[in-house]
Amino acid sequence: MSTGLRPVRRALIGVSDKAGLLELATGLHAAGVEIVSTGGTAKVIADAGVPVTPVEEVTGFPESLDGRVKTLHPRVHAGLLADMDRPEHVEQLKQLDIAPFDLLVVNLYPFTQTVASGASPEDCVENIDIGGPAMVRAAAKNHGSVAVVVDPARYEWVLDRVKSGGFELADRKRLAAQAYAHTAAYDTAVASWFASAYAPADDSGFPDFLGGTWERGDVLRYGENPHQKAALYKNIHGGLAHAEQLHGKAMSYNNYVDTDAARRAAYDFSEPAVAIIKHANPCGIAVGADIAEAHRKAHACDPVSAYGGVIATNRPVTLAAAEQIAEIFTEVVLAPDFDADALEVLSRKKNIRLLKLADAAGLGIELRPISGGVLLQTSDQIDAPGDSPANWTLACGTAADEKTLADLEFAWRSVRAVKSNAILLADDGATVGVGMGQVNRVDSSRLAVQRAGDRAKGSVAASDAFFPFPDGLEVLLEAGVRAVVQPGGSVRDDVVIAAAEAAGVTLYLTGTRHFAH
Numbered sequence: 001m002s003t004g005l006r007p008v009r010r011a012l013i014g015v016s017d018k019a020g021l022l023e024l025a026t027g028l029h030a031a032g033v034e035i036v037s038t039g040g041t042a043k044v045i046a047d048a049g050v051p052v053t054p055v056e057e058v059t060g061f062p063e064s065l066d067g068r069v070k071t072l073h074p075r076v077h078a079g080l081l082a083d084m085d086r087p088e089h090v091e092q093l094k095q096l097d098i099a100p101f102d103l104l105v106v107n108l109y110p111f112t113q114t115v116a117s118g119a120s121p122e123d124c125v126e127n128i129d130i131g132g133p134a135m136v137r138a139a140a141k142n143h144g145s146v147a148v149v150v151d152p153a154r155y156e157w158v159l160d161r162v163k164s165g166g167f168e169l170a171d172r173k174r175l176a177a178q179a180y181a182h183t184a185a186y187d188t189a190v191a192s193w194f195a196s197a198y199a200p201a202d203d204s205g206f207p208d209f210l211g212g213t214w215e216r217g218d219v220l221r222y223g224e225n226p227h228q229k230a231a232l233y234k235n236i237h238g239g240l241a242h243a244e245q246l247h248g249k250a251m252s253y254n255n256y257v258d259t260d261a262a263r264r265a266a267y268d269f270s271e272p273a274v275a276i277i278k279h280a281n282p283c284g285i286a287v288g289a290d291i292a293e294a295h296r297k298a299h300a301c302d303p304v305s306a307y308g309g310v311i312a313t314n315r316p317v318t319l320a321a322a323e324q325i326a327e328i329f330t331e332v333v334l335a336p337d338f339d340a341d342a343l344e345v346l347s348r349k350k351n352i353r354l355l356k357l358a359d360a361a362g363l364g365i366e367l368r369p370i371s372g373g374v375l376l377q378t379s380d381q382i383d384a385p386g387d388s389p390a391n392w393t394l395a396c397g398t399a400a401d402e403k404t405l406a407d408l409e410f411a412w413r414s415v416r417a418v419k420s421n422a423i424l425l426a427d428d429g430a431t432v433g434v435g436m437g438q439v440n441r442v443d444s445s446r447l448a449v450q451r452a453g454d455r456a457k458g459s460v461a462a463s464d465a466f467f468p469f470p471d472g473l474e475v476l477l478e479a480g481v482r483a484v485v486q487p488g489g490s491v492r493d494d495v496v497i498a499a500a501e502a503a504g505v506t507l508y509l510t511g512t513r514h515f516a517h
């Protein structure tokens, strides 16, 4: 069966990123390939003494308008679009005196990088490549006859193929698929920038067009369950999907979901913090003088549930912390870094996955697919006025002393990481009981109290949303909680406050809610 092998005799090269260009051009020339190039590319090649035909010689037209017109010419596009398996195309090229191209190597003006550099809108617009994508799309469409390369990392492989006789049809198809993904991502970046930064339709802050492209990372063993298939796709914005895995088995689908929840729970504490997550909910969050102390305290919250958990920290993992973690069966540790000795200790554990992610902050927006669409919201940062104790309203009881207020603030920050309805009990910078994911606030309160056991007495509590009735709060009061922080805002706030007052408990209202569904 024919593999559709086509030799490379004539190549068109126009690259913005000149990395690897010389090696490529030298290799192509040595393999007997005629090279045609655009201005800057041709200059680099010619300066190195490698023969190159300027594209102007092919078009008979000068590169003009500040480079806006270089390759946009029938003599270039006919050479890229002629189907060499169709005799009439071959004949037409002959009549028009146009030579076909067998290989196109292009990379585009750096639009995304220009935007990211904070360049002026005019510079960004000028960095929208027009001729490059036109050629890439033409050659990709005509992959039956032309191989198109958009990735400098492929140059070595390209030379190898050229020297060994050319590209097979299967190669050219894969290259074409890559080329279309490249131009699609490029156009999506341009369209997104126009819609949100350059020409927004209104002042809502939400663009009319929402674009995103992802490239496949690892194919995962399975999805949430073994009968579901799954793969990781990565965008260009960094984050957990790009974390460097330093050790351990491949990440699973559920590992990623839990690690992202752990990241959200731990990353924005100013003190050293550790979050231990199971099934996307915390079974312990704590701050401490260092990571080892924070881990000890977080683990003590619910050692039963912490077994097989996922840990995130906001500081590099130290030897002391690593030795503690190594004692407990842990699926994943995510940290900004690992000290060398800590890495050595943890790497002795075959099954633990160690992920390094320097910037865990995330993009500040979240997308959630729903049937037929996607919901977009800004992330639940802890930056609303109601998140600052200075703005809390003391609804009843005595004003909290410094330690109590610090615990309430810790509990308030931590409760964001708990699925609603969320009730979180804390003491001394550590959770002691977490009630999560119940469909009423009374059950969440019962769960938190039950998990805390004796530790409920004298602890502080945070509720992610208001108590609609006093019943949930009463569970906490009976257990001996000494101070509570909650948003307030229920039509029955007066009876809820009265219940706290009767128990002599301090109650603060934040006016801000932190649901996590």
Ligand SMILES: NC(=O)c1ncn([C@@H]2O[C@H](COP(=O)(O)O)[C@@H](O)[C@H]2O)c1NC=O
Residues within 6 Å of the ligand: 014, 015, 016, 017, 037, 038, 039, 040, 041, 042, 067, 068, 069, 070, 071, 072, 106, 107, 108, 109, 128, 129, 130, 131, 132, 133
């Ligand atoms: N205008 C054109 O006809 C055109 N043809 C190719 N380009 C781009 O020009 C760049 C290469 O230019 P140079 O070789 O001059 O550095 C490549 O990124 C290529 O995608 C063009 N530039 C922008 O559209």
